[in-house]
Amino acid sequence: MFYRVGQLIPVFAGLLFAAGSATAAGTGSVKTGKLVYERYCLSCHGAEGNGQGEAAEYMAVKPRDYRQGTYKWRTTPSGSLPLDSDLEHTLLNGLHGTYMPTWRALDQRSRRDVISYIKTFSPRFATEKPQDPIVIPPDPGYSDASVARGTAVYKKYNCSQCHGPGGQGDGPSAHELKDDWGNAIVPYDLTKGHVKCGDQSTDIYRVFMTGLAGTPMPTFADSMSSADAWDLVHFIQSLSPGYAKNMMAAAADRKTGATQ
């Protein structure tokens, strides 16, 4: 199931504006962030940030437990904390196919405030710095030749071990996988036409070049060239017309200012 609360709540964003104290550009206010959190996030992510809010019980994919500082969608290498901009990217896009909605209707400052607040649940943010983000070279462009090369890359790198030969999430190792929190997890079905986080080609690229921390999905950055990585993105995009459609819809969204 999937719902978007995005359009429902712009009123509160205005309210929250008044409550916060001014902060340096780029970083949010923990104090105001707490208010945003209690209003919008607590029911799923829990008062202690343990991912066990009231609503969580009925969800197959559980809300993130923030206490370990483990975040799946990052531009930083495997093992690193995320950048604030990574968390903001997640808030803007939501996590497709899960209960995590998009938070576009919050103003940017409220998003930054709540990000500052959720970081306080893990002591790691006080003692560690995120590593430098990976470099994603520009997309050389979708083409049949690139898809053909990407098909070979998918084979060579054995993605099929988990995602299956056709990308449907049915490889030999697809069963009995667990995440860090002990919950069952399945390899993503790559034929769905979208990934969980984001509609851009770069969103697919970063998944296998940074890995999804806390899950079995590893990083391939140490073994794969960026040319191979782009061919692999195009191969994945060839598995469903949905990717192109979603990419265009997202671009149109941005044009009309829905993203702020």
Next chain:
Amino acid sequence: MLNGIGAAASRHSVFARACVAVVGVGASLVTHQALASYEVMAVTNGGTIDGSVTLTGAAPGQAAIKVSKNQDYCGQTIPDPAYTVDSSGGLANVIVYLKDITKGKAAPAEPLALVNTKCMFSPRVQGAMVSQQVKISSDDTVLHNTHPQNAETNATIFNVALPFKGFSVTKPLPTMPMMIKVKCDAHEWMHAWIMELDHPYYATTSADGHFTIKDVPPGTYTLAVWHEVAGEKSAPVVVAAGQTVKPKITLAAK
């Protein structure tokens, strides 16, 4: 828990030659407090701890690991290495380490090695210094992923794919001491343990249960052992300048 036992034992007696005391065995994993940082100094005339660990009681019969995927490459079954015991009871894959040492020899310069081979990790267990590099490699044609986690919290440390034979990658271990459990998600039976300490006084027992810890500054320490199934145990050990102590440690089969 373990700390309490160690402290109680050290009140009783001091072992001049051999450390033979058999004190509590706990099944829980070792947890380390963040200690004051370790200080490197020249160790002249240090002592040696040259001991052995034996298993008492029969190791429970171990069913072979049933291989559930990639059987064409990994085979149908793999012997369970949890208890690796020789004919005289020597127990392999035990980490032996000092618990309360704050000064001494320098950290090992070489990275650790962790090899994915025949759908298992090798070595099964090893000690490490905090922040030490670990070189991870694969001899196998099937994909593996090397996914170390904090054994206590399950938090991912990193998760790197080894997509093909011959590939290797070197990564740093965490900056805090901890017990690390390494898994390969693709092959759920694959496990390894790395005990990360903030000093270099540790060893792993060889196939005959033997271990050696060298260049120990003279003094009284707590010598601790850890085995993945038999659990933990500790006892005081006295190391005299230029001398070798030969503790014989036993762990009861579980």
